[in-house]
Each structure stands twice: as structure tokens, then as C-alpha cells.
Amino acid sequence: ESGFGKTSLKKSIVQKIDHYAHQLKEAIKAKALHYFETGKMVAVLGGDNSTPLGLIEALSKPYNNFGILQINAHAELREAYQGFTHSHASLMHNALKLPHIVRLVQVGLRNYSAEEAQSIAAEEGRIFSFFDRDLKRQRFQGVTWDEICTKIVDTLPDNVYINFDIDGLDAKLCPSTGTPVPGGLEFDEVCYLLEKVVKAGKKIVGFDLCEVAPGENMDWDAQVGSRILYKLAMMMGASHGKFAL
Numbered sequence: 001e002s003g004f005g006k007t008s009l010k011k012s013i014v015q016k017i018d019h020y021a022h023q024l025k026e027a028i029k030a031k032a033l034h035y036f037e038t039g040k041m042v043a044v045l046g047g048d049n050s051t052p053l054g055l056i057e058a059l060s061k062p063y064n065n066f067g068i069l070q071i072n073a074h075a076e077l078r079e080a081y082q083g084f085t086h087s088h089a090s091l092m093h094n095a096l097k098l099p100h101i102v103r104l105v106q107v108g109l110r111n112y113s114a115e116e117a118q119s120i121a122a123e124e125g126r127i128f129s130f131f132d133r134d135l136k137r138q139r140f141q142g143v144t145w146d147e148i149c150t151k152i153v154d155t156l157p158d159n160v161y162i163n164f165d166i167d168g169l170d171a172k173l174c175p176s177t178g179t180p181v182p183g184g185l186e187f188d189e190v191c192y193l194l195e196k197v198v199k200a201g202k203k204i205v206g207f208d209l210c211e212v213a214p215g216e217n218m219d220w221d222a223q224v225g226s227r228i229l230y231k232l233a234m235m236m237g238a239s240h241g242k243f244a245l
Contacts, residue, residue: 021050028054032206036062041236045229046210048178049076049091049165055206056161060100063205066159067103068095069152069197071168071190073181075112075129077119091163096123105155107193108132108168111181128155132183145189149196160197162207162232166225173224176215187224194235198245204236 028044032055035042044052049072059066070076076092095101103126110132120127130152138148166173171180173187185193197204209232212225238245 024051025054025057028052029058030054032058033061041240042206043233043236044206044208044210046208046212049163049208049210051210052163052208053091053094055208056095056101056163057098059161059206060098063100063159065100065102065157066161066205067105067157068092068101068161068163069156070104070106070163070165071108071185072106072163072165073108073111073132073167073184074165074179075106075109075116075120076165077116078113093119096126102126103128103155103157105152106130107152108135108183108185110183111179132185136183145192146196149193152193153196153200153202156197156200156202158202159205160202161205162194162197164207164209164228164232166209166211166221166228169224169228174212174221176213176221177211178213179211187227190228191231194231195245198235198239202239204232204239207232207236 028051032042032044036058042055042058044055046052056068070092076090077096078090078093092104092106096104104123106120106127106129109129120129130148135148139145167177167180168185169190170184170186171177171182173184174180209225209229212221214222237243
């Protein structure tokens with residue numbers, strides 16, 4: 001469960017893979033910084049959900065602080081997973097080491113370890129977790145999605161980075177992703193949440209979309225992923241005043 005040392009690979013192989021993962025992070029960071037210098041807004045398309053860390057680090061140059069809105073079935077707060085410190089299960093653990101990350105708001109969590117639950121509790125005031133089970137119970141009890149989204153948005157600072165793992169959606173929308181989990185957000189629910197972020201005056205400073213994996217026919221997962229990508233790009237543009245919602 002904790003993800004430590006649970007691999008049959010030799011230590012030297014694990015270290016080599018982590019080395020190349022670090023190089024990838026640095027390459028993405030350098031590319032993002034180059035784009036920032038030309039005045040562009042930047043996003044990352046994964047790949048697994050370890051890939052955005054370089055962009056998150058690079059954003060400290062144009063923005064000295066911001067929060068992360070994480071849409072994900074998993075907390076990704078593991079110190080390491082199967083021995084890898086740059087694994088897809090460790091993105092938020094690594095991001096929270098950065099001083100310019102002032103808050104992490106997690107939405108849709110439904111698969112996490114005891115270690116991760118302890119990390120969430122220990123970071124009270126910096127991590128706000130909206131667990132999928134709680135979101136569902138509130139809906140069953142008559143709380144509207146608009147009310148729930150207002151609570152989520154109210155926890156966000158003015159500048160927001162969006163980390164979007166496709167498995168944050170209901171698994172029927174992403175059946176071919178690597179780690180689908182029952183439950184999750186509906187497409188229209190997450191689109192409504194993104195619109196609420198922008199209408200509240202938050203600026204989307206960057207985003208990523210990861211773990212989209214086309215299935216055998218490549219149609220359904222790709223359709224959903226492309227529409228989420230379109231929505232994210234449009235919402236970032238709107239938040240920068242490129243157009244009005």
C-alpha cells in the first residue's frame with residue numbers, strides 16, 4: 001500500500017529511470033520558460049501524471065505564488081511509488097515541496113493510501129480535499145452542484161494551476177486510462193466547475209491534461225479527452241481576458 005520498495009527491478013535500474021525522469025522534468029521546465037518569455041500561455045499534455053512538474057516549477061517565474069486545482073481519483077501524495085520518486089503517484093508530494101505552491105485543492109479523490117490520508121491531515125490549511133464519497137453524499141442529500149462548486153472555488157487563491165488527470169472523471173468516460181476507478185465526476189460537472197473558477201475572477205496560470213489513453217478503437221477516450229482539452233484551453237483564455245464567457 002505504501003509503495004516503498006515494491007518492485008522487482010534492480011536498484012540501479014530504478015535510479016536510472018528516476019534520472020531520466022528528472023531530465024524530462026528539466027526539459028519541460030526549460031521549454032515552458034522559453035514560451036513564457038514570448039508571452040504565451042502554456043499547458044502540458046501527458047503522458048502519465050508525473051510529467052507536469054516541470055511546468056509547475058517554471059510557473060514560479062511569472063507567478064510568485066499560486067494554488068493547484070487537482071482533478072483526480074488519486075491523491076498522488078506518495079513519497080515514492082514502487083521505488084520511483086518521480087512516479088505518477090508522487091506528483092503532488094513533489095509539487096508541495098515548492099514554496100510558491102500556496103494551496104492544493106483536490107476534487108474527486110476516491111483511491112488513496114493511509115500514508116496519503118496522513119499527509120492531507122498534516123497539511124491542514126494548505127491541502128483541501130473534496131473526496132468523491134462526500135460529494136456524492138451531498139448530492140444525494142439535496143445539495144446542488146452549484147453550491148458544492150462554490151465551496152470548492154472559495155478555497156482557491158487568485159492564481160490557479162489546473163492538474164487534470166482524466167481518471168478524475170467517471171470511469172465510463174475514460175475506460176482505457178491506466179488506473180480507472182469507479183465513481184468520479186461527470187463531464188458536465190467538471191465543465192461547470194471550470195466555468196465557476198473563471199466567473200469567480202480566478203486566473204488560470206497553466207494546466208495539464210494527463211493519462212488519456214485511447215482504447216482499441218481510439219474513439220471514446222480520445223473524444224472525451226479532446227473535449228476536456230478544448231474546455232481547459234478556452235477557460236484559461238477567458239481567465240486572461242481573451243474573451244468573455
